[in-house]
Amino acid sequence: MNTTxxxxxxxxxxxxxxxxxxQIGKTPSLLIGIIMFAILILLALFIPYLSxxxxxxxxxxxxxxxxxxxxxxxxDQLGRDLFTRLxxxxxxxxxxxxxxxxxxxxxxxxxxxxxxxxxxxTDRIISLITDTFIAFPFYLIVIIVAFxxxxxxxxxxxxxxxxxxxxxxxxxxxxxxxxxxxxxxxxAQTLGLPGIRIILRHLLPNVLPQAVVVLxxxxxxxxxxxxxxxxxxxxxxxxxxxxxxxxxDGQPFITTAWWLSAVPGFAVVYTGIALSLLGDxxxxxxxxx
Amino acid sequence: xxNSKRTLTGAAxxxxxxxxxxxALVRALIVILCVMTAVFFLIRIVPGDPAKMxxxxxxxxxxxxxxxxxxxLDLSLWEQFxxxxxxxxxxxxxxxxxxxxxxxxELIVERAPVTLLLIGIASILAIVTALLLATxxxxxxxxxxxxxxxIIPAITLGMPVFWVGILFILLFSVxxxxxxxxxxxxxxxxxxxxxxxxxVTIAFSQIPTLVRSLRAQMLEVLESEFVVTLRAAGIxxxxxxxxxVLRNSALPTLMLLGVNISYLIGGTxxxxxxxxxxxxxxxxFTSISNRDFPVxxxxxxxxxxxxxxxxxxxxxxxxxxxxxTKENQ
Numbered sequence: 310m311n312t313t314x315x316x317x318x319x320x321x322x323x324x325x326x327x328x329x330x331x332q333i334g335k336t337p338s339l340l341i342g343i344i345m346f347a348i349l350i351l352l353a354l355f356i357p358y359l360s361x362x363x364x365x366x367x368x369x370x371x372x373x374x375x376x377x378x379x380x381x382x383x384x385d386q387l388g389r390d391l392f393t394r395l396x397x398x399x400x401x402x403x404x405x406x407x408x409x410x411x412x413x414x415x416x417x418x419x420x421x422x423x424x425x426x427x428x429x430x431t432d433r434i435i436s437l438i439t440d441t442f443i444a445f446p447f448y449l450i451v452i453i454v455a456f457x458x459x460x461x462x463x464x465x466x467x468x469x470x471x472x473x474x475x476x477x478x479x480x481x482x483x484x485x486x487x488x489x490x491x492x493x494x495x496x497a498q499t500l501g502l503p504g505i506r507i508i509l510r511h512l513l514p515n516v517l518p519q520a521v522v523v524l525x526x527x528x529x530x531x532x533x534x535x536x537x538x539x540x541x542x543x544x545x546x547x548x549x550x551x552x553x554x555x556x557x558d559g560q561p562f563i564t565t566a567w568w569l570s571a572v573p574g575f576a577v578v579y580t581g582i583a584l585s586l587l588g589d590x591x592x593x594x595x596x597x598x
Numbered sequence: 599x600x601n602s603k604r605t606l607t608g609a610a611x612x613x614x615x616x617x618x619x620x621x622a623l624v625r626a627l628i629v630i631l632c633v634m635t636a637v638f639f640l641i642r643i644v645p646g647d648p649a650k651m652x653x654x655x656x657x658x659x660x661x662x663x664x665x666x667x668x669x670x671l672d673l674s675l676w677e678q679f680x681x682x683x684x685x686x687x688x689x690x691x692x693x694x695x696x697x698x699x700x701x702x703x704e705l706i707v708e709r710a711p712v713t714l715l716l717i718g719i720a721s722i723l724a725i726v727t728a729l730l731l732a733t734x735x736x737x738x739x740x741x742x743x744x745x746x747x748x749i750i751p752a753i754t755l756g757m758p759v760f761w762v763g764i765l766f767i768l769l770f771s772v773x774x775x776x777x778x779x780x781x782x783x784x785x786x787x788x789x790x791x792x793x794x795x796x797x798v799t800i801a802f803s804q805i806p807t808l809v810r811s812l813r814a815q816m817l818e819v820l821e822s823e824f825v826v827t828l829r830a831a832g833i834x835x836x837x838x839x840x841x842x843v844l845r846n847s848a849l850p851t852l853m854l855l856g857v858n859i860s861y862l863i864g865g866t867x868x869x870x871x872x873x874x875x876x877x878x879x880x881x882x883f884t885s886i887s888n889r890d891f892p893v894x895x896x897x898x899x900x901x902x903x904x905x906x907x908x909x910x911x912x913x914x915x916x917x918x919x920x921x922x923t924k925e926n927q
Binding site: 437438440441442443444445446447448449450451452453456457526529530532533536537540541543553556560563564567570571574577578579580581582584585586589 | 625628629632633636640751752753755756757758759760761764765767768772860861862863864865867868871882883886894897898901902903905906909
């Protein structure tokens with residue numbers, strides 16, 4: 310676990326943006342992370358204008374072609390342009406990755422703060438729930454829940470609403486428990502402020518940085534899970550391009566056209582590196598404060 | 599912070615109180631009960647009628663009724679739960695497979711050896727490699743080697759384990775021909791030979807997190823007072839490293855493995871699928887495509903039980919070795 314950051318809750322708002330920008334410039338990992346992520350997002354956004362092909366456009370006279378000037382990354386077994394499909398898949402996978410984190414992040418942070426701040430029985434019950442969930446191997450529960458709630462996007466959202474909050478709850482719980490013993494929380498309590506107000510106004514701003522750093526790493530795990538479900542055939546359904554189904558579609562041609570499976574994987578790795586750098590950079594900035 | 603002032607393990611001496619042990623046991627027991635309840639409700643979160651999912655859209659009402667009876671869905675929820683718990687405690691089972699007809703437990707026990715062997719080999723590979731890399735990184739702090747090793751997690755974190763498996767097959771099986779492309783060869787040595795590549799794949803996905811935490815732990819020890827004292831006393835750094843630092847890292851490694859065991863099992867289930875190994879993973883996917891609910895429940899239950907029991911054992915061992923970890927419980 311990283312060193313806990315403790316921001317002064319009374320930090321003035323003015324001049325914050327400028328210093329933040331300056332700090333981004335001084336933190337190379339954050340800068341590179343932002344640039345890498347931005348390139349991916351821009352490519353995914355503008356792919357309809359960049360590519361002459363449609364993601365599902367078949368061309369059976371030009372199947373399994375190696376990379377060329379017409380097809381930058383070659384074509385798959387149905388003659389679909391791999392580069393085009395790769396970026397349309399980025400749209401699908403990245404959108405789901407971001408949307409699927411929203412509810413788990415909020416519930417996890419909230420439950421973690423409640424658990425850490427109140428302690429005692431509240432904490433014990435919430436911890437028991439997390440312990441129970443943690444007992445199930447992540448992929449086992451993801452596979453079963455995704456299957457049970459029906460393959461496709463909806464299944465992925467349901468799965469992560471159910472299991473995604475645990476990581477955040479655990480990290481935030483530890484942080485909140487350590488903050489609770491500090492003076493500024495105690496003084497807020499002696500002022501007679503209600504618990505929920507202390508949690509939202511004073512605890513939240515202090516646990517949020519760490520939670521956001523965890524969010525970056527967690528998004529990588531989520532993306533890999535989305536892709537894995539696609540590969541196993543219980544994720545995003547075939548006509549929609551997705552990196553996971555692209556890898557599994559390419560697997561039978563591993564001896565002749567290995568790039569069909571390799572390239573979508575590299576896209577996942579690229580996204581992972583970008584998010585890792587973002588997370589590390591943010592952690593660095595917040596540690597310095 | 600797990601342990602800010604770690605010194606020699608076991609130095610705190612014998613702790614007469616066994617309260618922590620009882621607490622750990624009680625907590626594990628409660629978690630096991632919760633796991634059982636969760637597995638029971640697993641089948642009930644399925645939208646729609648599970649019997650209809652098994653039999654298909656155009657099943658006769660009579661067949662549906664029979665299926666309801668087989669699954670016990672004609673009873674009230676409470677009665678179903680009692681029946682489920684009773685079966686678990688008397689037979690350790692979650693019911694007969696709908697497709698094969700035999701007990702789920704037997705099906706799982708039949709497939710377990712390969713999966714366990716795979717997990718075992720993968721864990722050993724992961725620990726040895728991670729300890730090696732972490733030692734190199736920690737002793738070369740902020741030098742080139744350290745930076746290189748620290749980059750690894752950032753790159754590998756986003757690697758889907760099944761994709762790594764495919765690339766390994768491409769490289770080591772297809773191109774180099776060192777290993778079979780998939781499945782398990784005959785005989786003891788053949789089995790081991792076929793398990794090398796899948797085990798390396800699983801270990802590969804575990805190593806980054808292990809290295810990251812171990813490096814931090816080792817640095818803490820290396821920079822702690824007692825190592826500084828040993829250095830000041832003129833003891834050569836190699837001796838310090840092997841006699842003191844590595845020994846002090848054994849416990850955190852063990853605890854980390856406890857945390858990771860759940861990922862290890864989950865990863866193994868997926869990797870089995872890539873390499874066509876007929877273990878618990880392939881049983882899970884066959885059962886999923888057959889809608890064989892009792893077997894799915896059984897797999898979920900046994901995997902979760904394994905995680906809880908292994909974590910408990912590790913907790914007990916570390917409590918025994920280092921009384922200070924108990925304070926964190």
